[in-house]
Amino acid sequence: MKFNQVFFIISFALFLSSCIGVKDLKYLQPSENLQYNQYGLVPVIYENYRVKKDDILAMTLITSDKNASRFLSEENTTAFKGGANNGDGRLRTSGLIVDANGYISIYGLGEFYVYGLTLHEITDLVQARLNEVLYNDGKAEVRMNIGAIKYYMVGEIASPGEKMELSNRVDLLQAIAKSGDLTRYADRRHIRIIREYPEGKKNIVLDITRDDILNSPYFYLQSGDQIIIDPLKEKISGLGGGTTIGDVTQFLSVGIQAITTYLFFKTL
Template sequence: MKKTVFVLLITSFFVSCIPNKDLIYLQEKNTDKDAIEIKQEVSKPYRAQVNDMLSITIKAIDQKLVSMFTISSDQNQANSQQALYFNGYTVDDHGNIRVPVLGELNVLGYTMEEIRNTIEKKLLDDYFKTEANIFVTVKLAGLRYTINGEVGSPGTNVLYQDKVTIMEAIANSGDITLTGNRKEVQVIRKFPHGFETHYLDLTDAKTMDSPYFYVQPNDYIIVKPLKQKSWGTGTTGVQTITTVVSALTLVTTVILLSKNL
């Protein structure tokens, strides 16, 4: 009986506990720890897609001259997410945005810089001279992503940055829980031809070489649970031993009571 209990404890300990190597992000595997490795960014300029929200600002020496090209907004609400929804430029199903006076512009598949150049050229060709010093800024009105599963705060978040890594997105969502699978984080990304799914091993530093390491608007991130969560025996050695001992104590008590009846 003692041997059986001992074997059960040891087996539960090794099977149920989560190894430390499964919890550490971006590990440099099979490399010298003292070596310094410089990685080149592999992110490419983002290209506008359907349902993207763009923020477009047009400025000039005399701001009154360009006021007709901008959407008026309440200054008190200018920086709120709600204001961006109502005052931003949404890419419709045909890949167009509607800019006051300029009308519809097709931006599908264009980078933010290409859209800016298109607007500047149209303004200078049709409405202004070079002396007006037209200055156009085009940005994504927030980088929106949705994250679900084993994270501290699942849901939809918006980060006002040009580039966001999946590590930043996860950190902004409360980090992956102890029972979250860092080796198989699922990223569902929208493309003009449909959706594509990719899996990232966040415990491996080589993941930084993946184009999916950088979040894009409307990405859907899913962190699946480890098997240890469904087993319910605990995630640490102490928790596992406590659970197993409690179960054995219960079984022993039931057996003793049944013999006394």
Template sequence: MFKPKFIICLFCLALLSSCVSREEMVYFQNLDQIKDMGDASIYDNLKIKPNDQLSITVSAENMESATPFNLPFVAGMAGGQMGDLRVNGTPVLQNYLVNAEGEIQFPILGTIKVAGLNRKELSKKLKGKISEYIQNPIVFVRISNFQVTILGEVKQPGTFPVTDEYLSLPKALGLAGDLTIYGRRKNILVVRESKDGEKEHAYLDLTDSNIVNSPFYYLQQNDVVYVEPNGPQLQSANYNRNASVYISIASVLVSLAVLLTR
């Protein structure tokens, strides 16, 4: 029969093996040490790229004068089962597709270079050109195909559409249900396609409050986020990830058995 001291030591070791330091788990540590980011808009980094789909609406005091500068409405499409699409009868505004040269074909104005601009810059550019035809035009630009993909050690991996074009890394991880307990919080990979079609990437540390100063903190359209499994998870890839829990429970049961049989 096992000696009580041996059982107690085994139980203590099992508890210690399951302990994780605060520095490994807690997000945004030393938040009070963040430097002022200034008044720069987060949208300044959201650049338009080839293959983006843009929703552009032009309005004015005299709406009839703005009509020629808007694409016609089309019947909306609704998703059915097994990827089936059907017309739902709701009119929606058509999108502009940015071609490989980073251009769109705009009514009346013709070919407009848009790649490399953010929404604010494109709105200002179009407003200046349309002002030659109508007074005080209002131009609203939106990126319609804004979506991000989140993979790895998160609760609900997948591709998520974004409607407001304001998506920080923590908010994106929230869409995926946050990291699992087995995800590496200090090494979050963000992969981004630049306007030249090349891939850029960065590793971000969720436990570091200075993460907010990274240009990758606010995500852009089609970014991919990957959460690596932690070291113990990699080492135990071929084992049951709940093994440590089972060992702890077994230790408690053995300890109780020893105490009851003394």
């Protein structure tokens, strides 16, 4: 086999190995494993959330008793809004931070140990205390929720760092979009989420090139999640710089020049 034939075969193999296919870049490609409900829709599945330290909670108090407002700090409460007909109003306290010992403090109601509890369990605790203070069940209804979701994006993403969503729900694709999208080197088949539980941390791997990720309870982020975007092996190898034909051509051009120089000196 002639030298130029060997060189062509090697070059072509390097070209193929250094290119990233379209299937490695497209999001939510059709999968036969995607599950639908009886209405032909993809069901929304959440993992049961348990509150962690440094979480930010929000309390909404729905009441017909304006005197109930004295149990909420004026600095953290919106103005009382009376209803047009029945006089019902809503007070919202945000910024209830779970401290290092797992407690939140609500003005007029005291401290509550909430670490590891669900939002439903926390609601029951606060509601029971509020009923004791008001001496009459039914005067006020408490609703506890997540006041903000804080998560961290690192790796092959346009805008890495700490992110904050003033919402109680954000999914993985929304988080990626808000961070400027993934780079062309990102391994979309191997997105890692480090999630903390009261018992310890869990390493979760998701493939966002498949649409059956929508069935995953881990598709929706939780406060404190660390999302790690690993690079593709093509970037690690350095062949062609990742994806483009121009990059591969540049690599081959350098190789040809080196071989040409070698052959020139060999003939001297």
